[in-house]
Amino acid sequence: MDQCFPFRSVNGDRTNGAQDVADLFAVFFTTGVSPAPANSLQVMAGGGMTVRLQPGSCCIQGRVGKNNVVRDFVLPVAHGALPRIDRLVLQMDRTGRWINEVLKVGVPASSRAPPALRRDGVMWELCAGEMRVPAGAASITQSLITDRRPDPALCGWLGLVDGKVTSDLFAQWDDTFRRWFDAVRGMLSEDAAGNLAAQIITMQSQIINLRTRIIPVSLPLAGWAGSAAPFTQTVSADVLAGGLYTYLASPDPASHVIYTNAGVVMQNIATNGSVTFHAQRRPTIALNVNLVRWALA
Numbered sequence: 001m002d003q004c005f006p007f008r009s010v011n012g013d014r015t016n017g018a019q020d021v022a023d024l025f026a027v028f029f030t031t032g033v034s035p036a037p038a039n040s041l042q043v044m045a046g047g048g049m050t051v052r053l054q055p056g057s058c059c060i061q062g063r064v065g066k067n068n069v070v071r072d073f074v075l076p077v078a079h080g081a082l083p084r085i086d087r088l089v090l091q092m093d094r095t096g097r098w099i100n101e102v103l104k105v106g107v108p109a110s111s112r113a114p115p116a117l118r119r120d121g122v123m124w125e126l127c128a129g130e131m132r133v134p135a136g137a138a139s140i141t142q143s144l145i146t147d148r149r150p151d152p153a154l155c156g157w158l159g160l161v162d163g164k165v166t167s168d169l170f171a172q173w174d175d176t177f178r179r180w181f182d183a184v185r186g187m188l189s190e191d192a193a194g195n196l197a198a199q200i201i202t203m204q205s206q207i208i209n210l211r212t213r214i215i216p217v218s219l220p221l222a223g224w225a226g227s228a229a230p231f232t233q234t235v236s237a238d239v240l241a242g243g244l245y246t247y248l249a250s251p252d253p254a255s256h257v258i259y260t261n262a263g264v265v266m267q268n269i270a271t272n273g274s275v276t277f278h279a280q281r282r283p284t285i286a287l288n289v290n291l292v293r294w295a296l297a
Helices: 018-028 162-187 190-208 253-261
Strands: 043-045 050-053 056-060 063-067 071-074 084-093 098-104 123-133 145-147 211-219 231-236 245-251 274-279 287-295
Touching: 043 123, 043 145, 050 123, 056 084, 056 123, 063 084, 063 098, 071 098, 211 231, 245 253, 253 287
Parallel strands: none
Antiparallel strands: 043 050, 050 071, 056 063, 084 098, 084 123, 123 145, 211 287, 231 274, 245 287
């Protein structure tokens, strides 16, 4: 391998930098906005010419950014005769070493067009939302805001890269297995061959149909067990299952500070129907958490 990490550095022979970490994240996570909570980094009307960017997180080419509070942006005064389109973007700057929220103001014109996104070796921008500013407008209502987070060309949702890898591996497996099955089906009875074919179809639907689901769970204050760290709490939900599922825990904005300060982490789901959380400090409020599930089923 040309590069291997992380390993313990001896006399500086295994040093790793920020780009190495970004490359590592990019191996597993696609560029986009976190799908949990549902309003993660959503642009909302805030009254008058103000729009509000909701708390949330994103990953842009392996760099992670997170907002813990609502951010307000005041749009410039509308042109008296011409409309325009403004954009609220998430801007990753390699030189500045940050991910920032930037209001990009469009040019008033009869054939209005939004400002272009910058995407090059220095900056990469995602469009969270577009605001249509009519001529002479005194306020921006929610109906004038277009949510661009679901648009993969402009933003997209943060997800696991392994969906594409899984599909590629399945294609290879499927081709090999079909050639084997065609060779042996003549040795099987009609009923046995039909039953095996039905099972193959079921397996295909389980492997190739990659889906994402958000499962909200609550961690009541009285539910934490233990007299010393780590404190534990197990919650139940019928839709929780292990096996071919991958989960990511994301606290609601109102729970985020306490969740983080308490050092809460989710344990991998080993028993269907329940999930266990561990905390280094006992939380002081009830917590609401969204579990983002990537499932091959």
